[in-house]
Amino acid sequence: MNNLRIAIIGLGYVGLPLARLFAVKYPVVGFDIHKERIQELMSGMDSTLEVDSDLLKSVIRETNPTKIPAGKCCGGEITGNEGKEQNPTTGLFCTIDIEEIRNCNVFVITVPTPVDKNNRPDLTPLLKASETVGKVISKGGIVIYESTVYPGATEEDCIPVVEKASGLIFNTDFFAGYSPERINPGDKEHTVEKIKKVTSGSTPETAQTVDNLYRSVIVAGTHLAPSIKVAEAAKVIENSQRDINIAFVNELAKIFNRMGIDTLDVLEAAGTKWNFLPFRPGLVGGHCIGVDPYYLAQKAQEFGYHPEIILAGRRINDGMGAYVVSEVVKGMIRKGCSVKGAKVLLLGFTFKENCPDIRNTRVVDIYHELQSYGMETIICDPWADPAEVWKEYGISCLPELPSHNGFDAIILAVAHHQFKNLTFEKLRNQHTVIYDVKGFLDPEIIDGRL
DSSP states (O other): OOSOOEEEEOOSTTHHHHHHHHTTTSEEEEEOSOHHHHHHHHTTOOTTOSSOHHHHHHHBOSSOTTOOOTTOOOOOOOOOOTTOOOOSOOEEEEESOGGGGTTOSEEEEOOOOOBOTTSOBOOHHHHHHHHHHHHHOOTTOEEEEOSOOOTTHIIIIIHHHHHHHHOOOBTTTBEEEEOOOOOOTTOSSSOGGGSOEEEOBSSHHHHHHHHHHHHTTOTTOEEEOSSHHHHHHHHHHHHHHHHHHHHHHHHHHHHHHHHTOOHHHHHHHHTTSTTOOOOOOOOOOTTTTTTHHHHHHHHHHHTTOOOHHHHHHHHHHHTHHHHHHHHHHHHHHHTTOOSTTOEEEEEOOSSSTTOOOOTTOTHHHHHHHHHHTTOEEEEEOSSSOHHHHHHHHSOOOBSSOOSOOOEEEEEEOSOOGGGTTOOGGGTEEEEEEEEESSSOSOGGGOSEEO
8 A cells, every 4th residue: 555644533642642653654644533633633732641742743733734846755665674764754744624634645543442431332433433434435445443442343233334424445446444542641651652563453464454544653562463353352352451460359348358468568468479459449430441342341241142251340349439429428427527418529530640631530439429428528629621621520629739738537549649748637627537548648647548
């Protein structure tokens, strides 16, 4: 495939880092439906903090680099060989105009795949993105999916949408690939180019093209899966495995708490064995680990199998917010503090530490459980955008600690580095309960932890 012109559909935590990386070697157009997002990216700013401003500005182009006059490009064929001559026009142009991606011949879809309120897979963003690609893809084009799905979703759910919108025939007029994202939000060490990439394609030739494309920018290398379904399954079990392991240590935390044993002390001792897996108890949120198991479970049930371990792990992890509050309430009662009307400070709201990502944060479970007891709760998070928190959850969130003190309970929910040396004396009263969800604070100052 010559003269590669890449479109990235969805410029969030996954799409932007990938677009930036591809833009070093290829002409890239980033497409997103949110005008404000496009404006900030074109100004060289990324509110997700995944791409450094200077790095982003180095690839941003004021005009669309895929609109190159005929005959002005050199080979650009993907071979994976170092030193191969590439298209001389590179860079990233971001837009909300679908016409700007019409000249592209590789379309990479990186939109969210959430679940609904009943934990059923919601493919709406994925299907809409597929329709968008279908409106502009030409003969010979390739559409690559990175969004996490259940096995079969690409070929059975998404490709028919592309076919209908384009009028083209799959594996005759256009082709498909699947290369699951492995972005870890907030991780500045394991960036996209340093994480090995699984690739696949709808035909052997397409699979090789997709693999060569990613191998040309991913320094960690690639793994070419034998089929799209295998690649889809590999991705969905990565996070399901983590979810189950965290559920196991969360259950251990409940057991050891009843025994009066410190769970983290137990894990530290067990961790001295070379093959012990270092998982820790906690809340399980975010766009992957707390969501992906439901995709696998849904598909399994369609095939007549009810997954027991997967869903049991989900039940345990989804119940940790309520468990934390129950432990805090017990501590308050022991100290003679009235529960109803108590003032609680909740430290952290994002789904993980040192990251602004609030998608599927399970801290919201703690908040709602506190509200059910009639407690007055104030949330403080220096990383979360208060406007985004309000828009998504209808909850107020302060970027800085409140000026008043005398809280009846303080819950450390997210281990942001700003909380490490926090002075609790100014926030507490004589019976304050301090509970550490993350095992982050000095054990001498807390009343309980997972």
